Amino acid sequence: xxxxxxxxxxxxxxxxxxxxxxxxxxxxxxxxxxxxxxxxxxxxxxxxxxxxxxxxxxxxxxxxxxxxxxxxxxxxxxxxxxxxxxxxxxxxxxxxxxxxxxxxxxxxxxxxxxxxxxxxxxxxxxxxxxxxxxxxxxxxxxxxxxxxxxxxxxxxxxxxxxxxxxxxxxxxxxxxxxxxxxxxxxxxxxxxxxxxxxxxxxxxxxxxxxxxxxxxxxx
Amino acid sequence: xxxxxxxxxxxxxxxxxxxxxxxxxxxxxxxxxxxxxxxxxxxxxxxxxxxxxxxxxxxxxxxxxxxxxxxxxxxxxxxxxxxxxxxxxxxxxxxxxxxxxxxxxxxxxxxxxxxxxxxxxxxxxxxxxxxxxxxxxxxxxxxxxxxxxxxxxxxxxxxxxxxxxxxxxxxxxxxxxxxxxxxxxxxxxxxxxxxxxxxxxxxxxxxxxxxxxxxxxxxxxxxxxxxxxxxxxxxxxxxxxxxxxxxxxxxxxxxxxxxxxxxxxxxxxxxxxxxxxxxxxxxxxxxxxxxxxxxxxxxxxxxxxxxxxxxxxxxxxxxxxxxxxxxxxxxxxxxxxxxxxxxxxxxxxxxxxxxxxxxxxxxxxxxxxxxxxxxxxxxxxxxxxxxxxxxxxxxxxxxxxxxxxxxxxxxxxxxxxxxxxxxxxxxxxxxxxxxxxxxxxxxxxxxxxxxxxxxxxxxxxxxxxxxxxxxxxxxxxxxxxxxxxxx
Numbered sequence: 001x002x003x004x005x006x007x008x009x010x011x012x013x014x015x016x017x018x019x020x021x022x023x024x025x026x027x028x029x030x031x032x033x034x035x036x037x038x039x040x041x042x043x044x045x046x047x048x049x050x051x052x053x054x055x056x057x058x059x060x061x062x063x064x065x066x067x068x069x070x071x072x073x074x075x076x077x078x079x080x081x082x083x084x085x086x087x088x089x090x091x092x093x094x095x096x097x098x099x100x101x102x103x104x105x106x107x108x109x110x111x112x113x114x115x116x117x118x119x120x121x122x123x124x125x126x127x128x129x130x131x132x133x134x135x136x137x138x139x140x141x142x143x144x145x146x147x148x149x150x151x152x153x154x155x156x157x158x159x160x161x162x163x164x165x166x167x168x169x170x171x172x173x174x175x176x177x178x179x180x181x182x183x184x185x186x187x188x189x190x191x192x193x194x195x196x197x198x199x200x201x202x203x204x205x206x207x208x209x210x211x212x213x214x215x216x217x218x219x
Numbered sequence: 220x221x222x223x224x225x226x227x228x229x230x231x232x233x234x235x236x237x238x239x240x241x242x243x244x245x246x247x248x249x250x251x252x253x254x255x256x257x258x259x260x261x262x263x264x265x266x267x268x269x270x271x272x273x274x275x276x277x278x279x280x281x282x283x284x285x286x287x288x289x290x291x292x293x294x295x296x297x298x299x300x301x302x303x304x305x306x307x308x309x310x311x312x313x314x315x316x317x318x319x320x321x322x323x324x325x326x327x328x329x330x331x332x333x334x335x336x337x338x339x340x341x342x343x344x345x346x347x348x349x350x351x352x353x354x355x356x357x358x359x360x361x362x363x364x365x366x367x368x369x370x371x372x373x374x375x376x377x378x379x380x381x382x383x384x385x386x387x388x389x390x391x392x393x394x395x396x397x398x399x400x401x402x403x404x405x406x407x408x409x410x411x412x413x414x415x416x417x418x419x420x421x422x423x424x425x426x427x428x429x430x431x432x433x434x435x436x437x438x439x440x441x442x443x444x445x446x447x448x449x450x451x452x453x454x455x456x457x458x459x460x461x462x463x464x465x466x467x468x469x470x471x472x473x474x475x476x477x478x479x480x481x482x483x484x485x486x487x488x489x490x491x492x493x494x495x496x497x498x499x500x501x502x503x504x505x506x507x508x509x510x511x512x513x514x515x516x517x518x519x520x521x522x523x524x525x526x527x528x529x530x531x532x533x534x535x536x537x538x539x540x541x542x543x544x545x546x547x548x549x550x551x552x553x554x555x556x557x558x559x560x561x562x563x564x565x566x567x568x569x570x571x572x573x574x575x576x577x578x579x580x581x582x583x584x585x586x587x588x589x590x591x592x593x594x595x596x597x598x599x600x601x602x603x604x605x606x607x608x609x610x611x612x613x614x615x616x617x618x619x620x621x622x623x624x625x626x627x628x629x630x631x632x633x634x635x636x637x638x639x640x641x642x643x644x645x646x647x648x649x650x651x652x653x654x655x656x657x658x659x660x661x662x663x664x665x666x667x668x669x670x671x672x673x674x675x676x677x678x679x680x681x682x683x684x685x686x687x688x689x690x691x692x693x694x695x696x697x698x699x700x701x702x703x704x705x706x
Contacts, residue, residue, distance in 0.1 A: 012488070012514075012549045059688070059705040062624040087626040089702065090586040090597040094620060098586045103599065104574060105582040115574060122570035124563060134626060134706075167706075184623065184705060186657050186682045193620040 033127065033161045036074070037067030039200040043178065046127075048159045050175040051152055053166060058133050059188075060180030060200055061165040066193050068127060068163070069093070072100040080104065080119045080128040084112035087134050109139045113147055116162075120151060123158035131165045145172050179203045220324045220333060221359045224305055224340055225352045225366035226297060229318030231258040232349060233293040235285075237455050237470060244285035247274050257289060292454040300347055300481060302447050304340060307484050313359065313442040319366065321359045323442055337372035343484075347477050356381075359440060360433045364389060378436030383409025390430050396423065408434055451478045451489070452543035460499050460536035464528050467496075467540060471524050474542045475517040487546035488513040489520060494527070494542055498535040508572070509601050512564035513547055519565045520544075526569050530576035593666055593674060594692070594701065595627060623704040625690055631699035636691065643679055643691060648700055653683045661693070680704075 032045040046052050054064055065081070072079050073096055081088065082104045090098055102125065106112035109132065116130045132140060148171045155162055164171055171177070181201040188196055226232055234246040243263035247254040254274035263284065268277045278284050294317060301320045305312045311323035327336070337353040344351035354365025356375035364385065365373045375381045385408040387400055405411050411419075412434065419427045432438045453474040461467060471494075482489060492508040508523050574583045584599030634648035645654045660679035667673045676694040678701065683689070688704035 016516075057705060058626060058703065059623050062626065062704075066620060066624065086629050087702070088586070089595075089625040089627045090588055091594075092620070092622070092624040093586075094618060095588065097620070098588070101586060102571075103584060103586045104578065106578065107582075111578060114577065118570055118573050118577070122567060124567040124570070182686075182705065184686065184688070186659055186680060186688060189622045189659065189680050189688070189704065191622065193622065193624075196623065 033071065035064075035067040035071040037064070037070075037197045037200075039197060039202045040064065040067060040178070043202050043204040044176075046161045046163060047176055048161055049156050051148060051155065051162050051164060051171055053164045053169065053171045053174045053177045054180060055166045055169050055177065056180040057182045058167070059184055060182045060202075061131070061133050063182075063193065063196055063200060064163070064165070064180070065129065065131075067197065068129065069097045069100055072127065073097060077126045078102060080125040082106060082112050082115050082119070082128070082130045084109055084130070084132050085134045087131070109135055109143060113143060116151065117154070120154045120158070120160060120162060123160060125160065127161045127163070129163045129165065132170070133165050133167055135167075137168065140166065140168075140170055143170070148172060148174065175206070177205045179205070220327075220355055220357060221321055221362040222305075222308060222324045222333075222337065222340075222353060222355045223315075223319060223321045223359070223362035223366035224301060224344070225320075225354070225363070225369075226301060226318035226344075226349060227352060227367075228258050228260065228350075229297065230289055230294065231260060231287075232318075233297050234287040234290045236290075236293050236297070236348060237473060238287070240285050240287075242283055242285060243268070243281050244287065245274070245277055246287050246289055249288050254286075254288075290456070292456075296453055297349065299447065299450055299452075300344075300349070300477070302445060303449075303481050303484060304343060306447075308336075308340070311442055312445050314445045315359075315363060315443075319363060320445075321362055321442060323359075324355065333374040334372065337369075337374060341371045346480060348473075357436045358438050359442060360438065361436065364434070378434065379412075382412065382434035383407065385409075385434075387411055390433055392430055393426060396426050396430075399423065449485075449487075449546060450543070451481060451546055452541065453478060454539065454541045456497075456539040457537070460538050462536055464531075467528060467537070468525060470540055471542060472517070472521055474540075475520050475524075478542070478544050479515045479517040479520065482515040482544065482546055485546075486549070488515045488549050489544040490547040491545035492520060492523070492542065493545070494524060495540070496533065496537040497539045497541070498533060499538050500535045502535070504531075504533055504537070509568070510565070511568040511571075513549070514565065522569055523565075523572055526572040527576060591666060592664060594664065594676070594678070595629070623688070625702040625704060627702035628700060631692065631701050634691065634698045634700050636693075636698040643681060643698075646681065646683065646689070646691070646700075650700060650703075651683060651687060651689055651706075655681045655683060657682045660691075 031048050033048065034041045034045040054061060068079055078100055080102045084106050086105045086107055088103060104115045106115055112130060112132070116128065119125060119128050151162065169177060182199050184196065184199055231244065231246045235244060243260055243266060245256045245259045245263050245268060248257045256268060256270055256272045256274065256277050258270060259268040263281060266281045268280055274286055298314060298317060301318065302312060302314055305320040305322040309322040309324055309326055313321045315321055333355040337355055340353050341351050351371065352366050352369040353372045354362045354369050354375065356362040356365045357378060361375055361378055365375045365381065367389065368385065387405060387408055388397065390408060400411065412431065416431065455470055490510055490513040492510065494506045496504040498504065506527060514520070571583060581599065584601060587598050587600050589596035589598055632648050632650055634646055636643045637645045643655050643658060646652060658679050658681045661677035663677045665675035676692045679691045681689055681691055687706055690701040692699050692701045
């Protein structure tokens, strides 16, 4: 028993030593995460180490989450999903997808922001999604602007992809903002989810390219 | 050869463990009202305190005497430690009495220096805060005798010479037998062995034979093998209730140092920690911690406990603490040396603990579907399991997802729905109102009809103007909006 186990312990010690001497580098996707969902990939995917705000259609945000989880299953990573109003429905997902999601149920905006802060500082999860889609506008306006600047500073060294899903433009000076529109009818409820990606219309605005008012109209 | 590890003043050591006691101390047996002294420290013994005195008599003799009750939980822990250390020497171990363990060293590599081996074991036990003695001899009984007289270790190469110098009391003969020997003027084992063997046995019976065997260098009796259930646990009961976490953290760190040392001795790592805090009202606070990357590093385990205790609010004050570790063999699956599913699994474990402390245990986890068709049924599993080897056919194995994911309102929102010919035609609620342009349904669901938990409802997916899509449910003519697909 012992000689073999002692080798395992030595291996574990060696692994710890290597991890200590050479800290693991952030997951590399050449700076951008491509999910496999064409409308998003055509626009360049999601930036690592930066905030990406996705605003507009709620169905579009749900389809984006599908694309992210598909990528997680494909590449073998985990996603942190911070659910500000507890609206995620697990029965609409396959077990294989659910196993890739860390679901953080917050119930309000302030705990959601704090949970995002904790997860981003940890830096273990390569993708963190903050879902504010169903949060009332009055609550969204109460989030201090400095929060997003702080998140940006935390994100830069970690290489985490941080996506904020919001009903309207919210994050000021965000590096990349995507506005999604969909034209889905009731038939969409029965179509394969991958086929619904084709109904997404994504518009990308780089930092400072479009003022919030323009976006509010487009979204 | 056989080795015996012996903890002198076993009950006292157990009772004083984790206490910083200086000066004379005794441990009392509280089975009687008066409290009988079971064992006394050397300092207390030097001042005339002996086992069998009442605690009042002991206190009358020594001012400032520390009196502790026996601690069966600690005695159990000490025996576990002792056996575990003995098992690291040999698979054949006998726990001959509380605080004494004999190991068969015949399987130890040839050429081993017995003196060095014994010194190492004594030093090892000292790291656990225990004072130990070890004896090595040709037979189990001689090893036991050697351990009891060792300071702190002894190796017996000449059993005859060693036994001759021992007082006859060390063989623990019956009182009547001892009285006879004293009457003959026999005080040492050597004097007893010098008596003619057959005649002594004829006069004193089989007891004399048994005593002679004890000190004979040729009596290699079989060990009564002890096979313990591996258990890594520590416990402590406070003298009075505690109100801050500092003493708790201090104790937990000491516990972890000892437990992790024991794990490393047997090449194991901790996969799960169980913390129990008994409260003054009789209830207890229990918490299970899964260790994302099983480890025997006390710093990592302590950080997890610290994070949990930092934000912990208890309804009553704790009166004790119990900590146990579940040990497993180290991971056998080799990921890439520079790569793992999580960059730092144990740091991630701490982050999860922080999130759980902040949001509650039931609000953080990996979602999983429940084994029912009842709407809005799910469970949250504790944390990520170690990912299995990546399969090439992963995508083929997963059925493609269909339809838009629902965003559920929790709780569902009451709604007024106008119905015509059995189908909804308009909707009025706090989140949506208007004419229903199209619908799909009804989907009738029911379950648990065989018990009191039976449920049934029908669901409709409806579209309002401007492409807004909702799910409605109806049960006993009460309509609710369950969620939305698009708003």
